[in-house]
Amino acid sequence: MTSQSFDLTEENTCRFVQIQEGEASLRIHYNDCGNGAKTVVMLHGSGPGASGWANFSRNIEPLVTAGYRVILLDFPGWSKSDSIVSTGSRSDLNARILKGLVDALDLQQVHLLGNSMGGHSAVAFTLTWPERVGKLVLMGAVPVVLARLYRCQRKGSSCCRGFIASQISRTCAK
Numbered sequence: 001m002t003s004q005s006f007d008l009t010e011e012n013t014c015r016f017v018q019i020q021e022g023e024a025s026l027r028i029h030y031n032d033c034g035n036g037a038k039t040v041v042m043l044h045g046s047g048p049g050a051s052g053w054a055n056f057s058r059n060i061e062p063l064v065t066a067g068y069r070v071i072l073l074d075f076p077g078w079s080k081s082d083s084i085v086s087t088g089s090r091s092d093l094n095a096r097i098l099k100g101l102v103d104a105l106d107l108q109q110v111h112l113l114g115n116s117m118g119g120h121s122a123v124a125f126t127l128t129w130p131e132r133v134g135k136l137v138l139m140g141a142v143p144v145v146l147a148r149l150y151r152c153q154r155k156g157s158s159c160c161r162g163f164i165a166s167q168i169s170r171t172c173a174k
Contacts, residue, residue: 008033008060010053013072014080019100021076021084021093028097029080031072032105034064038134040111041071041098043118044078045140051079055115071110073101075121094121095128102132111135 007013013031020026031053040063044055052072063070075094077083086093098121102110111134114122119141126133 008064010057016080017101017104019097019104021096021100024084026076026082026084026097028076028082028101029074030101031060031070033060033070033072034068036064036066036068038067038111039069039071039107040113041073041102043073043094043098043112043114043121044075045116045118046078047116053079055118056113068111071101071105073098075117089124090117091120091124092128094118095124098122098125099129099132108132109134111137113137114139114141116140 010031013033015030015032017028017030018025019028042052042056042059044050044052051074056070056072060070060072074081076086076097084093094117109132112122112125114120114137116139119138122136122138123141126136
């Protein structure tokens with residue numbers, strides 16, 4: 001184990017940020033690993049016990065060793081992040097939380113890796129703030145949404161923004 005990987009524990013990388021969501025001020029947990037010039041933000045799924053650390057802890061060291069800063073965001077209601085009741089799209093809410101985090105950390109552009117719910121949230125963020133995304137990697141996201149996203153890539157995101165948002169909302173409401 002290298003000296004850098006020794007520091008890559010949940011405890012040593014644990015951070016919090018206050019993010020305003022409507023009238024609520026939320027304490028959001030994230031892990032901040034490495035200090036590379038480029039940042040990868042990993043977004044977890046929604047199963048029981050899901051968190052950035054639980055989903056991605058084994059992926060941190062290779063990325064940090066390759067020169068990336070790695071951030072594992074815990075969405076509201078998961079792990080150590082505050083909970084919130086949302087009547088709207090969970091993906092849009094998570095995208096706004098991600099926007100609050102990257103703004104608070106003064107990150108102009110990030111690479112996103114999203115698993116399941118995290119994938120839906122990554123798509124919502126990318127469609128709303130495309131200039132803030134370098135690369136987008138999705139795992140276990142809805143195939144219909146992915147097919148439509150591919151068509152958007154060829155035609156431009158504005159042509160299908162509404163369709164993708166409605167698909168994500170329907171999926172997250174189930």
